[in-house]
Amino acid sequence: MIEFQAVHKRFPNGTTAVHDLTLEMPEGGITVLVGSSGCGKTTTLRMINRMVEPTSGTIHVGGTDVTAQDAAELRRSIGYVIQQSGLFPHRTVLDNIATVPLLLGWGRRKARARAAELLDTVGLTAESGKRYPHQLSGGQQQRVGVARALAADPPVLLMDEPFGAVDPVVRTQLQDELVRLQKELSKTIVFVTHDIDEAVRLGDRIAVFRTGGHLVQCAPPAELLAAPADDFVADFLGAERGLKLLSLVTLADIPRTPAATVHTGEKPPAGAGWLLVTDAADRPLGWFDAATAPKGTAAGDTPLLPVRPLRDGDTLLSALNESVASPAGLVARVDDAGALTGVSARDAIHDGAGLAHAGALTTAAGTPAPADEPVTADAGDAV
Numbered sequence: 214m215i216e217f218q219a220v221h222k223r224f225p226n227g228t229t230a231v232h233d234l235t236l237e238m239p240e241g242g243i244t245v246l247v248g249s250s251g252c253g254k255t256t257t258l259r260m261i262n263r264m265v266e267p268t269s270g271t272i273h274v275g276g277t278d279v280t281a282q283d284a285a286e287l288r289r290s291i292g293y294v295i296q297q298s299g300l301f302p303h304r305t306v307l308d309n310i311a312t313v314p315l316l317l318g319w320g321r322r323k324a325r326a327r328a329a330e331l332l333d334t335v336g337l338t339a340e341s342g343k344r345y346p347h348q349l350s351g352g353q354q355q356r357v358g359v360a361r362a363l364a365a366d367p368p369v370l371l372m373d374e375p376f377g378a379v380d381p382v383v384r385t386q387l388q389d390e391l392v393r394l395q396k397e398l399s400k401t402i403v404f405v406t407h408d409i410d411e412a413v414r415l416g417d418r419i420a421v422f423r424t425g426g427h428l429v430q431c432a433p434p435a436e437l438l439a440a441p442a443d444d445f446v447a448d449f450l451g452a453e454r455g456l457k458l459l460s461l462v463t464l465a466d467i468p469r470t471p472a473a474t475v476h477t478g479e480k481p482p483a484g485a486g487w488l489l490v491t492d493a494a495d496r497p498l499g500w501f502d503a504a505t506a507p508k509g510t511a512a513g514d515t516p517l518l519p520v521r522p523l524r525d526g527d528t529l530l531s532a533l534n535e536s537v538a539s540p541a542g543l544v545a546r547v548d549d550a551g552a553l554t555g556v557s558a559r560d561a562i563h564d565g566a567g568l569a570h571a572g573a574l575t576t577a578a579g580t581p582a583p584a585d586e587p588v589t590a591d592a593g594d595a596v
């Protein structure tokens with residue numbers, strides 16, 4: 214756990230970057246710091262590894278006051294990833310990743326073996342280890358940055374807009390990779406971003422700052438989206454925060470009903486409406502409107518309308534999207550093998566969306582006021 218207790222940072226030019234910050238960042242979780250430019254996110258992050266020293270207050274990492282440790286030693290024990298990857302241009306990728314283990318005196322062979330292992334962990338080929346940073350794409354360089362930060366297996370990772378400079382597709386891939394890695398590694402991660410969607414995707418907790426280094430609210434994403442503390446947070450989350458909340462809830466609990474189906478080549482039963490055409494393994498192929506098809510038409514004689522089947526682990530947001538796009542107004546549900554398990558009607562998905570929102574509101578209302586509630590006292594201003 215990382216604990217900020219009444220931390221204040223005022224730079225020599227008089228700028229207060231962080232104002233009386235009391236905040237807990239849970240062990241093994243991702244805490245995302247968000248807020249507009251200049252609100253003190255990077256300063257907060259850099260105080261954890263003492264690249265910036267607080268003016269007052271204390272910071273503990275794993276129960277130890279950071280000032281009780283040698284600053285250089287502390288920095289080697291904490292992974293740090295920045296936007297432009299910060300790789301050494303004249304060292305190979307493998308040697309870049311091996312930097313901290315070498316500094317820690319691991320010996321060249323062991324450090325390189327560890328670096329080679331990490332290339333695979335972050336999804337890069339062994340061959341890319343021999344290249345120089347400029348010979349990699351921006352996304353690949355960021356992966357190397359993550360591998361380098363993980364090299365000495367630090368319990369804490371600080372990530373300052375690590376995916377800010379890559380295009381949206383690569384950014385989504387890197388976010389997915391981080392989620393996958395975190396499931397395996399359970400690091401305590403502090404992640405800075407401007408992007409609220411990235412925060413909602415990655416964060417176990419999101420801390421929203423406003424200019425002047427004030428923490429306004431810190432909560433799990435669903436609670437933040439359901440119950441923003443004030444207009445500033447609501448504006449920051451955006452007008453679509455209700456929909457964003459649905460990206461955090463899966464389809465699993467939404468009721469399903471048996472689907473009306475027909476196999477390709479079969480004639481529909483009399484009086485049938487929308488039918489889901491399935492193959493021999495019960496996998497949905499498309500929608501067939503038996504009500505409007507000419508008499509005697511078999512399924513597959515005319516082009517089928519597209520279906521995008523969803524699994525229980527898919528989000529309620531995808532389900533809502535599919536329910537709107539589906540010509541039948543029904544969402545086809547499948548198991549992991551892709552076989553049909555039923556359908557959910559648009560109404561059931563809407564009801565589920567309402568319940569998810571109400572549930573998050575109840576959770577937010579029932580949460581006791583944490584120690585990191587917005588602080589209004591001006592203590593430390595005179596420092």
Ligand SMILES: Nc1ncnc2c1ncn2[C@@H]1O[C@H](COP(=O)(O)OP(=O)(O)OP(=O)(O)O)[C@@H](O)[C@H]1O
Nearest residue numbers: 224226228229230249250251252253254255256257
């Ligand atoms: N070394 C410094 N000396 C003086 N002022 C500084 C210094 N570093 C940062 N600041 C100021 O402190 C405030 C907070 O900066 P910080 O970089 O922490 O914000 P941020 O939220 O990370 O911003 P951004 O999202 O733009 O990176 C800003 O007003 C910034 O100009």
